[in-house]
Structures are given as C-alpha cells and as structure tokens.
Amino acid sequence: MASPASRIDSPSRRRLAVLAIGAVLAVVLTVVAVVLAMTTAASFTAGMTAHAPFSPTEADGMIPAEAPLTVSDDRHPAMTGLDGDLREALRSAQAAAAPEGVVFDVTSGWRSEEYQRWLLGDAIRTYGSEALAREYVASPEDSSHVTGRAVDIGSLDAQLWIIEHGREWGLCQTYANERWHFEKATDAGGECPEPKPDARG
Ligand SMILES: [Zn+2]
Structure with missing residues (x-):
C-alpha cells in the first residue's frame, strides 16, 4: 500500500x-x-x-518592345541568328504581303539560352508557378527560339496573314495558344502540322 x-x-x-x-x-x-x-x-x-x-541585351537577341525589327534586318542577332531557311521564307512571304499593306514586325527571333532562362524565370514570377509559365515560355533546352527556328510577330494583321497564307512558304503557327509564334514547319506549299496545345510541347 x-x-x-x-x-x-x-x-x-x-x-x-x-x-x-x-x-x-x-x-x-x-x-x-x-x-x-x-x-x-x-x-x-x-x-x-x-x-x-544577367539582364538581356541585343547580343542575347532582345528586341526592344517599342522597336520591332523588319524581316529584312541583317544586323540584329535576333535576325542573323535565325535558321537561314526560316529567314528566307519570312522575306519571301513579306514581299507577297507588302502590296496588301501588311508588315511583319518581328518582336522576337533567335534568343540566347541565358535570355530564354531569364524569360522563363520572369514568367514563373508573373504566373506564380512553373507549370503555368511553361504553357507560354519553353525551357532553354526546348525553345525553338534558342535554336533560331522561330519568330514572334507583333501585329494582329501580320499574324492573321501568315496564319492564312504562310504555308505557301512553309510558315506555320506551331502552338495553338500563341497566335504570334511561327516556325518553318513544312515545305513550301505543304500542309502545316496541327499546332501543339502550348509551349510544353
Ligand atoms: Zn515564340
């Protein structure tokens, strides 16, 4: 006890x-x-x-928003860094569009890997997540801008003109959610492949 x-x-x-x-x-x-x-x-x-x-410069292919390039530019790295076939297709298509008063204003072309990485980081901050950002901005490893195989066109009338007539020069909209993004994705006069949903490919 x-x-x-x-x-x-x-x-x-x-x-x-x-x-x-x-x-x-x-x-x-x-x-x-x-x-x-x-x-x-x-x-x-x-x-x-x-x-x-890092802050992107002209040497990285950065084009100031207020000063887009024409497709005849042969000085800016965003144009000189492009794949030759794409550049020639753009120039031929522009010559055909000019009589209709349509000007292809290039807002982005070739980009350095560092610039692409910076853009992705910027988009992640804007959209709040990498998953959302990747719908619009590819990684440096995947971007067709980094390989010089894509251009972005600024004005709506030029975008619509290329969407309608571009395939005559092999120019195609390759992402369904990017009306401004074009690549040489088929032969001249060929059929454009179905656009991918977004930049995640
Ligand atoms: Zn693009």
Missing part, C-alpha cells in the same frame, strides 16, 4: 517530467527554426547572386 507521501509526490514528478520534455522540445524546435532560417537565407542570397547580374 502506497504511503500518503508517494501519492502526493507522484503527480508532481509527472508535472516535472512534462515540464522537462517541454523545455527540451522548445530548445530543439528553436534550433531547427534557426537552422532553417539560415539555410533559406543562404540559398536565397545564392539565388540572387547567381541571377542578379
């Missing part, structure tokens, strides 16, 4: 044990929180350091 003293002591020992466990847990959680905060801060800083210096 237990003595009165032990009946009193037992609950207080349990309280002490609970307090001790609580104190240990608090210390462990604090250490974990501090380590996590330091790791996050370190990787954030590393990320900023790795990406902050």
